[in-house]
Amino acid sequence: MKYPHQPVLVHEVVKYLLHSPCGTFVDGTVGTGGHSLAVAKAMDEKGRLICLDRDPDAVNLSRERLAFLGKDITVIKANYSDLDTVLDELHIKALDGVLLDLGMSSQQLDNSGRGFSFTRDEILDMRMDPDDELTAYDLVNILPQQDLERILRDYGEEKRARLIARAIAAARSENPIKTSSQLARIIKSTFPPHADANKHPATRSFQALRIAINKELHNLETFLRKIPQLMAAGGRLVILSYHSLEDRIVKQTMANWEKGCECPPDFPRCVCGKVVLFRRLFKKGIRPGALEIKINPRARSAVLRAAERMLS
Numbered sequence: 001m002k003y004p005h006q007p008v009l010v011h012e013v014v015k016y017l018l019h020s021p022c023g024t025f026v027d028g029t030v031g032t033g034g035h036s037l038a039v040a041k042a043m044d045e046k047g048r049l050i051c052l053d054r055d056p057d058a059v060n061l062s063r064e065r066l067a068f069l070g071k072d073i074t075v076i077k078a079n080y081s082d083l084d085t086v087l088d089e090l091h092i093k094a095l096d097g098v099l100l101d102l103g104m105s106s107q108q109l110d111n112s113g114r115g116f117s118f119t120r121d122e123i124l125d126m127r128m129d130p131d132d133e134l135t136a137y138d139l140v141n142i143l144p145q146q147d148l149e150r151i152l153r154d155y156g157e158e159k160r161a162r163l164i165a166r167a168i169a170a171a172r173s174e175n176p177i178k179t180s181s182q183l184a185r186i187i188k189s190t191f192p193p194h195a196d197a198n199k200h201p202a203t204r205s206f207q208a209l210r211i212a213i214n215k216e217l218h219n220l221e222t223f224l225r226k227i228p229q230l231m232a233a234g235g236r237l238v239i240l241s242y243h244s245l246e247d248r249i250v251k252q253t254m255a256n257w258e259k260g261c262e263c264p265p266d267f268p269r270c271v272c273g274k275v276v277l278f279r280r281l282f283k284k285g286i287r288p289g290a291l292e293i294k295i296n297p298r299a300r301s302a303v304l305r306a307a308e309r310m311l312s
């Protein structure tokens with residue numbers, strides 16, 4: 001399949017992102033362009049779409065996929081946490097809609113050859129952007145055991161972090177750990193033989209390493225700090241998360257934006273100067289239904305949240 005990634009909750013993404021079809025929109029994680037294709041089709045001839053991805057393969061694939069539409073679409077290799085710089089360079093003042101579909105694509109998992117999947121025997125790389133310096137090989141083979149344990153616990157919420165870090169340290173003292181399947185075997189050896197049959201024992205550890213290598217939570221937090229300044233009043237922010245760590249950040253940030261003024265209710269006027277930056281379009285995150293999950297099992301952990309920029 002040329003574009004193996006199936007976009008999640010496409011109908012809902014378009015519905016909440018486009019309050020008008022003629023605005024300027026950003027897809028900060030274009031991947032293989034599935035969401036962008038739907039957004040671009042819903043835009044009218046005045047609409048403009050800027051697509052970013054830090055993975056050059058994603059940029060090439062989506063550029064090719066979106067070109068035939070004949071719409072105003074620009075695809076750029078960039079980190080979404082640098083969105084302010086990208087907009088400056090394009091002389092864009094304010095956005096009407098921004099989408100982030102976090103995590104990695106099926107293209108990266110299945111076809112990149114970069115060791116994202118524990119089911120494949122690939123070199124341990126896990127960089128979304130090949131220009132980044134640090135690889136998974138470096139983390140697994142060089143990082144002190146305690147730091148490795150912390151990464152597995154903090155980013156993978158892995159209860160066996162200590163055992164796994166110890167097993168990795170023992171294995172690498174014999175020979176470097178070079179491939180994803182080697183690493184998966186070492187992790188699996190720390191689990192009892194009949195541990196949770198529905199989840200591979202290496203799932204959480206691979207997630208943790210990928211988040212650490214690509215600084216995923218740091219990028220998300222940086223982006224959320226900048227985004228209020230980059231959006232027009234009425235502009236929509238839509239974010240799809242795939243694990244509780246990133247969803248917690250999105251959920252808390254959107255709730256804080258909505259809180260705004262922190263003055264006691266009996267104050268005659270606001271003295272804290274805090275304004276309501278965004279209003280949530282709904283309070284409870286939207287999850288894919290059973291049918292979507294059946295067709296696309298990778299959608300099962302998705303949560304969609306959306307907020308609208310208020311006048312300030």
Ligand SMILES: C[S@@+](CC[C@H](N)C(=O)[O-])C[C@H]1O[C@@H](n2cnc3c(N)ncnc32)[C@H](O)[C@@H]1O
Pocket residue numbers: 005006007008028029030031032033034035036052053054055058078079080081101102103104105128219
């Ligand atoms: C879940 S996929 C997006 C799939 C896309 N919505 C589609 O329909 O094909 C996530 C994409 O985000 C990219 N990505 C992750 N972190 C990024 C960042 N900080 N800046 C830019 N792109 C990022 C990944 O390289 C990957 O291609």
